[in-house]
Amino acid sequence: MSATSNDFSEQVILITGGSSGIGLASAQAFINAGAKRVYITGRSQARLTKAREILGDRAIPVEADVASISDLQTLHAKVAANGDKLDVLFANAGIAIHNQFGSTTDVEFATTFDTNVKGLFFTVQSLLPLMKPASAIVLNASIAASKGMPNLSLYNASKAAVRSFARSWANDLKDSLIRVNTISPGVTRTPIMENGLGMKEEDIAHFSAYLAGAAPAGRMGRPEEIAAAVLFLASKAASYVNGVELCADGGLIQV
Known part of the structure; x- marks a missing residue:
C-alpha cells in the first residue's frame, strides 16, 4: 500500500449511524486521513452533538x-444545499435485536427489516x-449473514x-x-451490545471468554479496527476491489 493510498484529502464522506460505535470510529478515521467534510447521521440529536x-x-x-x-430525502437535500458531491458513502446504520422464532411478531420483523434492509436500500x-x-x-x-446464530434469525437474514x-x-x-463492497464485522465491542442486544457486563465477559478460544485472534474487535477495513475498501488501494465481502472478524468464521 502506498503512502497516499489511504489519503482522503478534500474528499466528502457520508456515514449513516455515525454517532457511535463503528460509524463514529470510521468518521474519526476519515477525518484523520484528511477528509474535507464527513456527514454523520443518527436518530439522537444529543449523541450527534457529542x-x-x-x-x-x-x-x-x-x-x-x-x-x-x-428523513433520507431531507438528508439528500442538506448535502446538495452545501454543493457537495460524495466521494464515499458508508451505509453503516443498523440495529441488532433478538427474536424468538415461533413467537416473533410482525412489529419485530418490521423493526429489523425497515432499518437494516429497507433503510439501507433507500x-x-x-x-x-x-x-x-x-x-x-x-x-x-455482519458475519451473522453467514451464520445461523440462534434467536437472531431476523438480524441474520437482514x-x-x-x-x-x-x-x-x-x-x-x-x-x-x-465500487460497492461489504464490510462484515465480527464480534465488536460497541454500544449495540447493551442498547440493542440487552447484554450486561457479565454477558459480555462470558462472550469474551468464549472468543478467547473460538477466534484465532482470541478477542473481540475494536471499532477502530473495523474502521481501518472500511477505509481500505473506500480507498484508492482498493481500486480493483468490487462486490466483495471483507470479514473483519479475527478469523472467527474463517477457520
Whole structure:
C-alpha cells in the first residue's frame, strides 16, 4: 500500500449511524486521513452533538432515521444545499435485536427489516445522485449473514440481504465506475451490545471468554479496527476491489 493510498484529502464522506460505535470510529478515521467534510447521521440529536464535539468542525451532524424515506430525502437535500458531491458513502446504520422464532411478531420483523434492509436500500438509492463517478460505497453487513446464530434469525437474514445488495449494485453501477463492497464485522465491542442486544457486563465477559478460544485472534474487535477495513475498501488501494465481502472478524468464521 502506498503512502497516499489511504489519503482522503478534500474528499466528502457520508456515514449513516455515525454517532457511535463503528460509524463514529470510521468518521474519526476519515477525518484523520484528511477528509474535507464527513456527514454523520443518527436518530439522537444529543449523541450527534457529542460526536461532533469529538470529531471537530469537519463533521456535519444530521439527525435522520434511515427507516424514514422523508428523513433520507431531507438528508439528500442538506448535502446538495452545501454543493457537495460524495466521494464515499458508508451505509453503516443498523440495529441488532433478538427474536424468538415461533413467537416473533410482525412489529419485530418490521423493526429489523425497515432499518437494516429497507433503510439501507433507500439510503443508497436516495444518495446515489450525489455520488461522484468512480466513487465508493461500503455497506455494513455482519458475519451473522453467514451464520445461523440462534434467536437472531431476523438480524441474520437482514445482513444476508445487505451482502446481496453489494453484489447486485456492483453490476448495476458499473457504467458509473462506482465500487460497492461489504464490510462484515465480527464480534465488536460497541454500544449495540447493551442498547440493542440487552447484554450486561457479565454477558459480555462470558462472550469474551468464549472468543478467547473460538477466534484465532482470541478477542473481540475494536471499532477502530473495523474502521481501518472500511477505509481500505473506500480507498484508492482498493481500486480493483468490487462486490466483495471483507470479514473483519479475527478469523472467527474463517477457520
